[in-house]
Amino acid sequence: MQRPPPSDGASMKRAWCPPYSGPSGLYVRPFLDTIKGCQSSTPTFRLLDIKPTPAYIMLLIWAATTLGLINHLLFHRYEPSSANIPLLLLAIEPIVLLLLIGGPFSSARLLWSYFVFMGSLSLSIIAYRLSPFHPLAQIPGPAIGKVTKLWSLWKAWLGYKYLYHKKLHDTYGPYVRTGPNEISVIDAVAVGQIFMKGGLDKGRYYETGRHRSTPPSIVSLVGEAHTAKRRVWNRGMTSAAIREYEPLVAKRASQLVSRLREHEIVDLVCWFDLFAFDLMGDLAFGGGFEMLRDGRDVDGVGERIRVFTRASDIAGHIPWIVNTLHLFPQVGRIIQEFNNFGRGLAIQRMEKTVVDRKDLWYHLTDEAGHEKEKPTLETVAADGIVAIVAASDTTASTLSSLVWFLLSNPEYYRRVQQELDTVITDGDDPFDVNRHQELQFLSACINETLRLHPPVPSNGGSRQVHLNECGRNIAGRFIPKGTSVYTPQYSLHRNPDYFSYPDQFLPDRWLPDSKFERHDTSAFIPFSLGPANCVGQKFAKRELFMVLSVLFKSFDLRFEDGFNSEAWPMGRRDYFVVTRGPLRVNLTPRYRNARV
Numbered sequence: 001m002q003r004p005p006p007s008d009g010a011s012m013k014r015a016w017c018p019p020y021s022g023p024s025g026l027y028v029r030p031f032l033d034t035i036k037g038c039q040s041s042t043p044t045f046r047l048l049d050i051k052p053t054p055a056y057i058m059l060l061i062w063a064a065t066t067l068g069l070i071n072h073l074l075f076h077r078y079e080p081s082s083a084n085i086p087l088l089l090l091a092i093e094p095i096v097l098l099l100l101i102g103g104p105f106s107s108a109r110l111l112w113s114y115f116v117f118m119g120s121l122s123l124s125i126i127a128y129r130l131s132p133f134h135p136l137a138q139i140p141g142p143a144i145g146k147v148t149k150l151w152s153l154w155k156a157w158l159g160y161k162y163l164y165h166k167k168l169h170d171t172y173g174p175y176v177r178t179g180p181n182e183i184s185v186i187d188a189v190a191v192g193q194i195f196m197k198g199g200l201d202k203g204r205y206y207e208t209g210r211h212r213s214t215p216p217s218i219v220s221l222v223g224e225a226h227t228a229k230r231r232v233w234n235r236g237m238t239s240a241a242i243r244e245y246e247p248l249v250a251k252r253a254s255q256l257v258s259r260l261r262e263h264e265i266v267d268l269v270c271w272f273d274l275f276a277f278d279l280m281g282d283l284a285f286g287g288g289f290e291m292l293r294d295g296r297d298v299d300g301v302g303e304r305i306r307v308f309t310r311a312s313d314i315a316g317h318i319p320w321i322v323n324t325l326h327l328f329p330q331v332g333r334i335i336q337e338f339n340n341f342g343r344g345l346a347i348q349r350m351e352k353t354v355v356d357r358k359d360l361w362y363h364l365t366d367e368a369g370h371e372k373e374k375p376t377l378e379t380v381a382a383d384g385i386v387a388i389v390a391a392s393d394t395t396a397s398t399l400s401s402l403v404w405f406l407l408s409n410p411e412y413y414r415r416v417q418q419e420l421d422t423v424i425t426d427g428d429d430p431f432d433v434n435r436h437q438e439l440q441f442l443s444a445c446i447n448e449t450l451r452l453h454p455p456v457p458s459n460g461g462s463r464q465v466h467l468n469e470c471g472r473n474i475a476g477r478f479i480p481k482g483t484s485v486y487t488p489q490y491s492l493h494r495n496p497d498y499f500s501y502p503d504q505f506l507p508d509r510w511l512p513d514s515k516f517e518r519h520d521t522s523a524f525i526p527f528s529l530g531p532a533n534c535v536g537q538k539f540a541k542r543e544l545f546m547v548l549s550v551l552f553k554s555f556d557l558r559f560e561d562g563f564n565s566e567a568w569p570m571g572r573r574d575y576f577v578v579t580r581g582p583l584r585v586n587l588t589p590r591y592r593n594a595r596v
């Protein structure tokens, strides 16, 4: 074996390091060879650096800066939809750069190369996003929002994005640039144009919750595929279909009341949650949860769903990271477990031979055979899970907010009770939907609750200008391609241009003889608008009337002594649908209605 000659370190290196070959094995003559004063023409790795010459430093800075600018130009021209390739490129480019420049390959030089490269890339991105050349430059907004999504991502992580958007709109007006390529709009004319037929499609926000192993549900589909899926859902939400579901609602609402009768003080948020999950389990999968019976969510279904919704919500703000996250086996496993959970429920429902009514499953599986192709088990499982996610927290949230508003405003609470006692007299069926049409004041309270506490306060209705069109004109403003457009209901509903005393709970504004100066219902969109709006809104309203009628007929409610009711709204966190803190309420049974 050939041994190194006994010599000083430098000559040893010269003797034993082979000349650098490029990736194809060709010898690449390092640029540095051409610069006088270079210490070595063969790149070798050293932990400690040999002091580089000023010429070397200048070359490194120039090359890394240029590389950063080129990257920005390329990313801008060919916007990546996934971070996988860009991350890889960002990781290897500074290394390749050093190899091309030549010279000793030290950790210090590598760090410098990364530092200058990333610095130039970041600075050029920041400068462009803040510059008047950016297509969204005319839309006002905070500098941090124009530069990066990370700021609003942080707000979303905390669950207070809806409050953040409200503050931004209070400061900047109805159009705010909330991200580099994202705007938030609370102009009612624009909102109509965004949602109605011919408006914008759902954006990438809705696609992010889906792993490639999961079939698309109605939520993530767009275009014709969405129209086809929506047809199936629409059949499950006709008036006739909803009439078939009423006995299921009545059964679960009665069970809720009898369970509440066992307690004097309860956390209503918790009980409404149990009710809503049980009901949607019945509707979508023929039952199976029985949370009301157990008095708690034994299998952690609600928690699983909320973790999933929250993760999807966060990922929705940085959609390009999703494919990268999916590379991690742990993430895939969690999603797979969630899919299996839906699949398990679907299989369980299929095994049920006797089902006495046409439930939502009946329509989602197209048992009546209206469609050319039967949906697969996986597809129906995904839609069934969507039904539970979309319908449980939304209605439970409306129920708890409405109780909170009424208990905070005893005068309105009295009016609701009086109305109920007049319309549904003792012995009448509190679930009789014909009577519910007479409950005008309760209806006004429901609307006012949905206005002030929309269950989907900032993301419901996220849309995007398609990447293959050049842009859209919305209410006289040019919105360039690729822009994500949000219409946060919480801010829109509190826009003083459309509602007098916008932050106050004033249900009278919804009554036919209301005298409020400003009351523009085109700015009231708790269920969103257009062809992809909430398909379940009629059913949701029916459910709300049924539960609230029987609840207020059965109990006198008041906040538990010592309960900090004023702080309760701050416990509302926005993770697409809002989550809520406990609502501690004291229950005193009124008369026992014969029909409950």
Ligand code: HEM
Residues within 6 Å of the ligand: 218, 219, 230, 233, 386, 387, 390, 391, 392, 394, 395, 398, 454, 455, 456, 460, 461, 462, 526, 527, 528, 529, 531, 532, 533, 534, 535, 536, 537, 539, 540
């Ligand atoms: C108070 C209760 C509810 C509220 C406030 C609400 C609100 C919303 C909102 C804001 C959207 C987004 C629409 C968009 O992107 O434009 C939505 C979508 C949806 N909701 Fe609801 N929802 C409620 C109850 C329900 C119920 C009870 C069901 C089912 C039984 C349901 C099923 C759905 C479905 C399937 C979608 C997706 C529709 C599509 O993409 O075509 N929702 N909902």
